[in-house]
Amino acid sequence: MNYGFWIHGELDRERLAPALAELLAVTPDQVDVGDDGDDDRNWDAPVSCTVSPVSGDLHWYLDVYAGAAITNPSAEPIAAAWLANRLRTVVAYQALPAPPSAFYLVGPDGTRTRARIYEQDSDGPTILRIDAVEKPLAAFPGLPVAPIPEVIREYRMPTPVTDRVRDAAPEARDFAMRLGAWESMVSRLAEGWAPDGWYPAEYYREDLKIRDELAAEAHVEPLAEVDSRFVELTTDDGGQALTAATGPIPTGWWWRRIPNPLPWQDTPGRA
Structure with missing residues (x-):
């Protein structure tokens, strides 16, 4: 040791x-x-x-x-x-x-x-x-x-759905990379925002942009599985909280959904 x-x-x-x-x-x-x-x-x-x-x-x-x-x-x-x-x-x-x-x-x-x-x-x-x-x-x-906040991105989260995609279809590299980023955020949400129990609103917005990139894959079962978990863990507030934190939001049902409590509500180091 x-x-x-x-x-x-x-x-x-x-x-x-x-x-x-x-x-x-x-x-x-x-x-x-x-x-x-x-x-x-x-x-x-x-x-x-x-x-x-x-x-x-x-x-x-x-x-x-x-x-x-x-x-x-x-x-x-x-x-x-x-x-x-x-x-x-x-x-x-x-x-x-x-x-x-x-x-x-x-x-x-x-x-x-x-x-x-x-x-x-x-x-x-x-x-x-x-x-x-x-x-x-x-x-x-x-x-x-x-x-x-920079330590958050370096903290690896489990992505079992994405891992199955990589094993079953190695050629689907681009899809797996985007799905992995999306699933990583959903796993972090499920586990209480590891590693420190908070998540910047800007990071949350970036993750939703990745979900935008997956919009054409909406019919694919692995994405539907991750989306279903995201829906279970969030509520639809019409996009009010994220708009207040980061500015106007695009369309897409995922942009209207937020976790409760908001992970950026108690940001460390801020009064």
Whole structure:
């Protein structure tokens, strides 16, 4: 198990090894902590932590490796919250491989928020800048608070109907691609707007435009199956809510249907 954590502020090294030991159920002498480039290490230790300096809004990177001797290691979000509490600081960890700016920040009180963090070009140590967070952290005041919607598109949703189309008719690539995008939104709706429980009105509008592109396929059973699920999950308000949020809407019965509650009603980072 590998963990990657970024630390804000001074790193309390006296607390680091005991915190990792307690987290991973070993003794502190079974945790090897060393600086990047230091060859005088206990490479046979069950847990190793390599410390590297970074610059900007975060100051240290911890590359933690828990070897095979560690059974049932904690998931990264739990481990990050543990370290934030024990080290009494803010800990960052990457949320998704893409986009690379997608992070979580967790404070010593356990408060967690999504964060957008960019790496600046540098010939020296890595420079990291926190561009925005979705909710304030008491331990890290002054950060810009704003929605971070780009992670939504990267979060893959199940598309069983589309998968059947791809398996049965590989040549129907264009249809399957559009159907997959439409089914992905309907699946997200059904599951409560993963990953964070909200969805921008602009994204919803884009999905309905994809349904426009499928209008000529209305007779096709896979599309009818996805449409039926969409109808079950929405109500017809005549298009009022989406018009209020994004402007006038085209024709098409799908443009008149909305979920309740609206997924953009409680957008993070907005008053």
